[in-house]
Amino acid sequence: MKHILPYVTKPGRYIGKELNESVKKLDDLLLHGCLVFPDLYEIGMSHQGIQILYHLLNNEPSIYAERAFCPDIDTEKLLQARGERLSTLETSTPLASLDFVGITLPHELCYTNILTILNSAGIEFLTEKRSENEPIILGGGACAFNPEPVADFFDAILLGDGEEGVIEIVQRLTKAKKDNLSRAQKLRILSTIESVYVPSHISFTYGENGSIKTISSSSEQQLPITKRVLPSIETYDHLLSPLVPNTRIVHDRLGIEIARGCTRGCRFCQAGITYRPVRERSVEQILDIAERSIESSGFEELALLSLSTGDYSCMSDLLPELMKRYSKKQVSVSLPSMRVGTLTPEMMDEIRQVRKTGFTLAPEAGSDRLRSVINKGITENDLLETAENAFTLGWNHIKLYFMIGLPTETDEDIQAIAELAKKIIQIGAKRGRGRSKVTISVGTFVPKPHTPFQWAGQLSLDQSREKINQLKRILPKKGITLKWQDPEQSYLEGVFSRGDRKLSELIIKAWEKGARLDSWSDHFNFQRWCEVAEDCGIEPAAYLQERGKKEIFPWSHLDTGVDVDFLDLEHQKSLTQTYTPDCRYHGCQQCGLCDFETIEPLVFESGSSYYDRTDSRSFSEISSKSGSDSKFRYLVSYERLGPISYLGHLDFLQVIFRSLRRAKIETAFSQGFNPSPKISFGPAMPVGTESLCEIFIMELTTPLEDPNAALKTLNDVLPQGMKATSLVLTKKRIPQTLVSEFLIKLSDPLTQDEQSQMQRFFDSKEWLITRTRKGRTQKVNIRELILDQRQDSDTELTIKILTRTGQPGVKPLEALQQMIGREADDLLSSMVRKMNWQELDLQT
Numbered sequence: 001m002k003h004i005l006p007y008v009t010k011p012g013r014y015i016g017k018e019l020n021e022s023v024k025k026l027d028d029l030l031l032h033g034c035l036v037f038p039d040l041y042e043i044g045m046s047h048q049g050i051q052i053l054y055h056l057l058n059n060e061p062s063i064y065a066e067r068a069f070c071p072d073i074d075t076e077k078l079l080q081a082r083g084e085r086l087s088t089l090e091t092s093t094p095l096a097s098l099d100f101v102g103i104t105l106p107h108e109l110c111y112t113n114i115l116t117i118l119n120s121a122g123i124e125f126l127t128e129k130r131s132e133n134e135p136i137i138l139g140g141g142a143c144a145f146n147p148e149p150v151a152d153f154f155d156a157i158l159l160g161d162g163e164e165g166v167i168e169i170v171q172r173l174t175k176a177k178k179d180n181l182s183r184a185q186k187l188r189i190l191s192t193i194e195s196v197y198v199p200s201h202i203s204f205t206y207g208e209n210g211s212i213k214t215i216s217s218s219s220e221q222q223l224p225i226t227k228r229v230l231p232s233i234e235t236y237d238h239l240l241s242p243l244v245p246n247t248r249i250v251h252d253r254l255g256i257e258i259a260r261g262c263t264r265g266c267r268f269c270q271a272g273i274t275y276r277p278v279r280e281r282s283v284e285q286i287l288d289i290a291e292r293s294i295e296s297s298g299f300e301e302l303a304l305l306s307l308s309t310g311d312y313s314c315m316s317d318l319l320p321e322l323m324k325r326y327s328k329k330q331v332s333v334s335l336p337s338m339r340v341g342t343l344t345p346e347m348m349d350e351i352r353q354v355r356k357t358g359f360t361l362a363p364e365a366g367s368d369r370l371r372s373v374i375n376k377g378i379t380e381n382d383l384l385e386t387a388e389n390a391f392t393l394g395w396n397h398i399k400l401y402f403m404i405g406l407p408t409e410t411d412e413d414i415q416a417i418a419e420l421a422k423k424i425i426q427i428g429a430k431r432g433r434g435r436s437k438v439t440i441s442v443g444t445f446v447p448k449p450h451t452p453f454q455w456a457g458q459l460s461l462d463q464s465r466e467k468i469n470q471l472k473r474i475l476p477k478k479g480i481t482l483k484w485q486d487p488e489q490s491y492l493e494g495v496f497s498r499g500d501r502k503l504s505e506l507i508i509k510a511w512e513k514g515a516r517l518d519s520w521s522d523h524f525n526f527q528r529w530c531e532v533a534e535d536c537g538i539e540p541a542a543y544l545q546e547r548g549k550k551e552i553f554p555w556s557h558l559d560t561g562v563d564v565d566f567l568d569l570e571h572q573k574s575l576t577q578t579y580t581p582d583c584r585y586h587g588c589q590q591c592g593l594c595d596f597e598t599i600e601p602l603v604f605e606s607g608s609s610y611y612d613r614t615d616s617r618s619f620s621e622i623s624s625k626s627g628s629d630s631k632f633r634y635l636v637s638y639e640r641l642g643p644i645s646y647l648g649h650l651d652f653l654q655v656i657f658r659s660l661r662r663a664k665i666e667t668a669f670s671q672g673f674n675p676s677p678k679i680s681f682g683p684a685m686p687v688g689t690e691s692l693c694e695i696f697i698m699e700l701t702t703p704l705e706d707p708n709a710a711l712k713t714l715n716d717v718l719p720q721g722m723k724a725t726s727l728v729l730t731k732k733r734i735p736q737t738l739v740s741e742f743l744i745k746l747s748d749p750l751t752q753d754e755q756s757q758m759q760r761f762f763d764s765k766e767w768l769i770t771r772t773r774k775g776r777t778q779k780v781n782i783r784e785l786i787l788d789q790r791q792d793s794d795t796e797l798t799i800k801i802l803t804r805t806g807q808p809g810v811k812p813l814e815a816l817q818q819m820i821g822r823e824a825d826d827l828l829s830s831m832v833r834k835m836n837w838q839e840l841d842l843q844t
């Protein structure tokens with residue numbers, strides 16, 4: 001895919017070569033596959049599950065699992081137009097030539113992306129049509145518990161915790177390959193592995209009213225298929241060398257899973273059922289992972305991951321220890337999913353030290369009554385108290401998340417959302433924070449499979465819109481902002497969550513008509529889905545209706561381990577607003593999952609005394625020390641060659657910050673709210689331009705003992721394509737005015753006309769081009785910026801360009817395009833390399 005890099009937006013998504021990527025010799029492999037996240041790189045690389053599986057599979061010496069992500073629309077078109085195939089990031093191997101392709105199923109609105117991936121890879125959509133040579137397409141992840149709308153696209157799907165299952169799958173596939181078994185034989189073998197679902201072996205019959213009559217198996221596949229449960233997440237090798245992206249991603253940080261599973265028992269929550277039971281990681285192991293992973297990655301943020309981080313039983317031990325260790329190193333600790341009721345004022349104080357954004361609470365419902373229905377287990381008093389603490393501790397923006405359309409909801413419950421928001425804004429005003437703000441975010445409730453509300457109906461589109469309009473009418477304007485999730489996207493999510501195999505036709509047709517990246521609201525086109533549904537004779541609303549207790553669901557053959565009777569009882573209890581406590585603290589609630597021999601909740605005791613608490617300095621004392629005055633400035637020169645040159649300027653800065661951290665070169669930090677390393681960089685380079693002579697100047701608080709050794713260490717941790725060429729003490733600053741020499745190699749020779757045009761260019765005194773930036777149009781005389789040119793052959797020339805800090809400049813290819821008059825697109829495949837530079841206005 002590297003040929004198309006000059007022509008796509010964000011080429012950094014497709015170049016790979018990240019730190020800690022797995023590199024193997026292809027000749028030594030027994031099985032070669034790829035893990036695919038069906039969304040763009042920046043989303044997929046933020047997904048913890050992909051990183052865990054990548055690490056586990058590549059620990060097997062004879063197996064190679066590379067990566068691929070969904071191409072963006074422009075890249076997909078370009079691949080199509082050039083007859084190229086989607087290939088892996090690591091070795092550019094076409095997906096179609098691999099032994100297996102494992103695609104995660106993270107959410108329902110990624111389903112057309114799966115088709116984009118298969119089509120771009122040249123792999124048949126339907127399992128029944130795949131030839132012997134095509135890879136086995138494997139699935140897993142959150143949507144595996146009702147994969148029916150996409151089941152026809154998968155050869156096999158793993159239910160539950162992936163750690164053990166994937167290893168067993170690849171081992172069986174390796175043997176099957178060695179034995180030269182047919183595709184059908186391989187699927188048969190997969191169907192005998194615990195928790196592996198082979199959709200083509202299962203068939204459905206329907207009654208006259210369109211509901212499912214029977215689900216049966218045509219192989220050794222026993223029904224129901226029950227999910228895998230890892231007894232302890234501690235026993236599995238945690239990834240200690242996480243992949244570090246070179247380009248910016250959504251969650252660009254080190255994630256440590258501190259616990260799996262949540263048994264709070266919120267009745268709308270599918271993850272609360274499918275990830276049971278709770279299995280915590282010990283404080284010692286978390287600290288050890290943090291230490292080793294930060295060292296190997298250089299990340300500046302550490303996120304404690306779990307479905308409900310505040311429920312972690314040893315948080316009062318863990319958080320202060322992490323803050324103490326990492327605030328010194330300018331590594332922040334974040335807790336992305338906190339829950340009201342788990343937040344003590346002390347914990348909020350700790351969070352305040354590192355969180356710069358608004359304070360988020362998830363009441364889910366407006367009234368205490370409706371929160372009892374959903375078993376949320378928090379009252380209005382809890383919410384107001386937490387809000388008061390937040391305002392007192394210095395936050396002035398509180399975000400509140402709600403669902404509309406929860407079972408038994410009335411107008412009073414919607415009214416209660418507005419009342420709660422008003423009370424919170426009043427608390428903010430009382431606490432003397434005149435600028436206090438409240439943001440209300442609402443989404444339509446989707447009754448998910450395997451939850452106590454799986455029998456409930458979902459709001460129609462009109463009902464969703466009306467409730468949002470009601471909120472718009474009743475919410476005060478001052479200090480309160482309302483945001484809402486697109487009701488049409490929630491509607492489609494509901495259809496696919498609750499849908500059956502008949503929907504695969506709808507997904508294929510919608511994809512053929514252009515549906516792409518549906519979870520991105522700027523790409524989502526609901527009208528198209530409606531038209532296609534009509535063409536297919538599918539009534540989407542039918543999937544959203546209330547279901548009878550005896551109804552067979554499209555997911556009835558897939559078992560989370562939680563008894564349907566327990567779900568039913570929970571549904572009954574919701575109607576009487578009866579509370580079900582958390583089994584991790586209040587004894588087993590008989591959901592049916594644990595056998596109490598190998599599977600049971602694993603929760604640690606708080607109050608351990610492992611940690612050195614002798615350092616009594618506060619967080620702010622520690623951080624202010626690390627921002628002390630620095631005197632030692634080093635000039636680092638480096639090269640950037642090959643695909644890495646397609647990173648954007650900000651991505652390069654991040655790569656350098658993290659590489660210095662990995663090399664243990666401790667820079668000084670700026671003071672203020674968001675401290676950043678004191679490093680100044682040379683002028684930004686255009687994306688795709690290589691360079692032999694980039695520079696940055698870093699400030700250190702102590703001198704380097706041995707700059708040559710530091711240079712070597714830095715080179716050991718820089719990503720492929722980057723090389724530091726010198727590191728010297730300096731008194732200079734980054735030059736403000738300089739002349740750079742660029743070598744350009746053209747793919748097509750210069751014509752006679754182009755030579756003449758170039759002559760005219762250099763004969764002129766002025767060559768104006770028009771630029772529009774931030775709505776302002778400006779004329780720039782680029783003739784005075786292009787100082788000279790030298791032709792080495794009819795495809796190679798060198799140009800000298802003047803750059804002045806803060807003044808308009810010209811990029812090498814833009815310069816050449818003006819000089820010779822060739823179309824900009826025809827120059828994109830040229831190689832451009834900065835060869836050297838010279839300072840014109842040296843400041844010391």
Ligand code: SF4
Binds near residue numbers: 278584588589592594
């Ligand atoms: S079986 Fe009991 S202890 Fe285990 S997850 Fe269910 S309710 Fe909790």
